[in-house]
Amino acid sequence: MSIRRRRRSIFDILREYMEELEELTDEMFERFMEHPSWDASEKSLEPLCDVIVKTDRVIVTADLPRADPENIRISGISDDLIEITAKMKMKVNFEDLGVTHRRGEFTCFSCRVPLPVPVDVSKAKARFRKGILEVILPRKKGYEIKVE
Amino acid sequence: MSGDKITIIEQKEVPEGIKVVCGLPDVGLVGAIAVAHIISKLKLEELAHIETDLLPPIIILEEGLPRSPIRIFGNSDLAVLSSEIAIPSGIIHSVIRSIIEWAWRKKAEKVFTLGGLPVPNRHEIDKLRIFGAASDNLMIKTLTENDVEIIKRGFLVGPQALILKYCAEKKIPAVALLAEAFYNYPDPEASSVVIQAFNRIANMNIDVSELIEKGEEVRLAMRDMMRRTQTELAKMKKSHEYDIPGYYIR
Numbered sequence: 392m393s394i395r396r397r398r399r400s401i402f403d404i405l406r407e408y409m410e411e412l413e414e415l416t417d418e419m420f421e422r423f424m425e426h427p428s429w430d431a432s433e434k435s436l437e438p439l440c441d442v443i444v445k446t447d448r449v450i451v452t453a454d455l456p457r458a459d460p461e462n463i464r465i466s467g468i469s470d471d472l473i474e475i476t477a478k479m480k481m482k483v484n485f486e487d488l489g490v491t492h493r494r495g496e497f498t499c500f501s502c503r504v505p506l507p508v509p510v511d512v513s514k515a516k517a518r519f520r521k522g523i524l525e526v527i528l529p530r531k532k533g534y535e536i537k538v539e
Numbered sequence: 540m541s542g543d544k545i546t547i548i549e550q551k552e553v554p555e556g557i558k559v560v561c562g563l564p565d566v567g568l569v570g571a572i573a574v575a576h577i578i579s580k581l582k583l584e585e586l587a588h589i590e591t592d593l594l595p596p597i598i599i600l601e602e603g604l605p606r607s608p609i610r611i612f613g614n615s616d617l618a619v620l621s622s623e624i625a626i627p628s629g630i631i632h633s634v635i636r637s638i639i640e641w642a643w644r645k646k647a648e649k650v651f652t653l654g655g656l657p658v659p660n661r662h663e664i665d666k667l668r669i670f671g672a673a674s675d676n677l678m679i680k681t682l683t684e685n686d687v688e689i690i691k692r693g694f695l696v697g698p699q700a701l702i703l704k705y706c707a708e709k710k711i712p713a714v715a716l717l718a719e720a721f722y723n724y725p726d727p728e729a730s731s732v733v734i735q736a737f738n739r740i741a742n743m744n745i746d747v748s749e750l751i752e753k754g755e756e757v758r759l760a761m762r763d764m765m766r767r768t769q770t771e772l773a774k775m776k777k778s779h780e781y782d783i784p785g786y787y788i789r
Contacts, residue, residue: 428763439765441723443659452662454724454762456755488760522755523662523724 431495434482438475438500442507444530449510451526455500457481460519465526467512468503475524476501545591545637547611553586554615558741559642561620561652563698564768566777567726568761569655569718570698573733574621576750583612583619589637593630599623609634618645625767626698628774635698639705650674650713651741652702653733655720656690657780667719667732672699674706674713682714685739690717692784696777714740722777723769725761727754 428437439454455463455477462478477500484496510528517526562574577583588607598605608623626634642650656670671687672695673679679689695703699715706713716736720729731747738745750757 428766436759436762439724439762454721454758456758483759487756520662522758525662 429495429497430501431493431497433501434496434498435476435501436483436497436499437502438477440475440502440504442504444507446530448530449506449508449528451475451504451506451528453477453500453502453504453524453526454522455519455524456522457483458500458519458522458524463517463519463524465515465517465524467515470509470512470531471506472503473506473512473515473526473528474501474503475526477524545589545593545633547587547637547641548590549587551584551586553611553613553618553645555646556648557613557616557618557645559618559620559645559647559650560737561638561650561698561702562654563620563622563652564625564764564771565654565697565699566657566722566772567655567720567724567729568765568768569720569726569729569733570653571622571764572725572727572730572750572757572761573653573737574619576730576734576747577617577737577745578612578619578621580745580749581614581617583614583617585610586613586618587611589634591630591634593627593633595624595627597624618642618647623764625764625771628771631698631775632701635701636705639702639709639711642706643709643711647711649678649741650702650706650711651737652699652713652715653730653737654697654699654715654717655726655729655733656717657722657777658719659722659781661719661721661726664719667729669732669736670717670719671736672703672715672717674703674711678712678714681740685736687714687716687736687740694779694782694784696779697772697775716740722772723765725758725765727751727757 441452443450453475457479458477459480464476466474468474479498482496482498485493509531511531515526515528562570564571589609597608599608610621612619669687670690671682672690703713703715716733718729718732720726727750731750734745734747
């Protein structure tokens, strides 16, 4: 008895490939999530961050409630990685957040934000408003192609 | 209990004809923060909880005792649905359908769903606008009479979308109250705006001053729920709400 196998079209193969890729991305994202958003030894909290890529610039925002505007530091680690640290106006401990079975206090926010495209960190500008830090980083220029 | 069943277990008898208020984790956690504030201010007691094998194996501990992460708090007039966890996108249809069927069995007078409408330049906005959508024309009129701007055309994704859809199917009067909000950051200010609109429509008087005063504290406490919610929002394709609907001929 011969077994007839249906030939898979290129669309079937592409769909399966996309599904596998989506599953892998989800898994990686979930693995990335599986760490605490605090570090008791460093007394730091990881802030919520967001990265928006525009045609000429990258905008990084970070939610820094209770941060002291005078004590926010942004440093360029490389042309696609920045580090944000911010001291809090007053420390917060687990008990303040309703958690009594852990010990530790937090005095600052700290995170490294990977950027999807290279930027010129030396020309970056930042502002802090309503507890939200906004860092605007100009994108590195590439080659311009002339339209004939 | 069968594997895919969702049951609402009432610890206390929930009266018929109540108003149901939903504030599930979504953009800016606007609804989640709003209902937490309502529960606290009105000192609502736990009336019911959701039981299902579809949720991740999570309990919330209160005074060392296990509690369901999705619960209904209330009094003789209100039933407020609150969740301590981001509802996994894969089961959101089943969860919302069960809740609305429960509201229908309880002959709910109205269903309110509180949430946010993401705006990219949120941190530059001082006076937040409030928008709404409803399950029927009468509720649209109610929204307009209470200074809530109608979202005439656009996409709605997530809990609010399904609550309106299932309420329309079951003919339960329902409104979605959505304040301009951060997409990715907890937004207690937006929560205060939806509560004020809820106060007007439901003839309530819930004070929001504490929510504004303790804004930074709320944002600190909600960081982890926001992180988990972001993952589920991405899976739901929440950014679809930014899309401009296709061309149509009037």
